[in-house]
Amino acid sequence: MIEFFRRTALATAALAASAALTPPAAHAERAPAGYQGMLDDLVKTKAATAVLLRVRTANGEWSGAAGVSDIRTGRPADPSGYFRIGSITKTFAATVLLQLVDEGRLRLDDPVAEHLPGVVPGGEHITVRRILQHTSLLRDFMSDPGWSANRWRGAERFRSYKPDQLLAQAFRIPAQNPPNTTWKYSNTNYIVVGRLIERLTGRTYGSEVRRRVLRPLHLTQTSVPGNDPGLPRPHAHGYARLPDGRTVDATYMNPSIDWAAGEMISTTRDLARYFDALLTGRLLSPATLTAMRTVHPTDEGFAYGLGLQRYTLPCGASMTGHSGQLIGYTTYALRSDDGRRLTLSINLGTAPPTIDKLHTLATKIFC
DSSP, X not given: OHHHHHHHHHHHHTOOOOSOOOXXXXXXXXXXXXXXXXXXXXXXXXXXXXXXXXXXXTTEEEXXXXXXXXXXTOOBOOTTOBEEOGGGHHXXXXXXHHHHHHTTSOOTTSBHHHHSTTTSTTTTSOBHHHHHHTOSOOXXXXXXXXXXXXXXXXXXXXXXXXXXXXXXXXXXXXXXXXXXXXXXXXXXXXXXXXXXXXXXXXXXXHHHHIIIIITTTTOTTOBOOTTOOOOOSSBOOOEEEOTTSOEEEOOOOOGGGTGGGTOOEEOHHHHHHHHHHHHTTSSSOHHHHHHHHOOBOOSSSSEEOSSOEXXXXXXXXXXXXXXXXXXXXEEEEEEETTSOEEEEEEEEOXXXXXXXXXXXXXXXXXX
């Protein structure tokens, strides 16, 4: 998933925010002032087949959509539609594990092997903090051919995977990292996070996400699908462009290959509510939230905390949240501390959006 972040990080890093802004009431913005036109342009230029957007600015909250839910029928995209959120799942999993830190079940500086003996090679020297922050330098199983949920896998996309299968694939050969590497994005880390949750609670990681986050926040439009290949309705279909020029419908797949690293489904409404709650301290203690937001530098256009990305903006302000990609679906969920936010789902077209177009949209929201 990091490949897409690398291509689009400059666009998100170009966000700009004004001085302190009191979070506005959740009322409909009276004058969308061009948001719809920007979405329409993304579809017109074939950057997307569908775009869903929810924003909050000083003027209130607005949501809209452009494009079609299905290129065969031409049915319009629904602003309230469901989509796969990819790596934003990592933030949900991190939240649950950090709640367990708050409860004294483990500490961030515990060696992973203390809780998962024999599971992670070198786990005696890799802490929980390093797993959450991608500083463990564990090999990413999705780097292997046929193991990435961001690539077309044909009939294999309906195959079911167990977490230990994913870890076995990751650890079948030792990690090979360039000298002086201190940070490396790896989906393997969040398979370990899911396993830690299950070892510590005796319940599945998905049930803990539902019990600890989805139900308390009434996120009724968010789910942990497991082996279910479908999406709730309404949803826009996700498409993939193959090397031979064909376009295939990638909507339906068994997301267990992503598990705690990227399987979840949500809507712009629910993601906005979740990041509001998380970043305003409703889910974690102040000390643990501070730890979550303490970032490590990367070369990818953002800094990384414990399941959170932070983009430093040209004006000196910053945006916190996460982005995600799973074949056919790309998502951004970002929030500034002054209360503005952007929740964007893009079903990429044949000519993915340029940095300039994403910059224009983001600038309008945060400047």
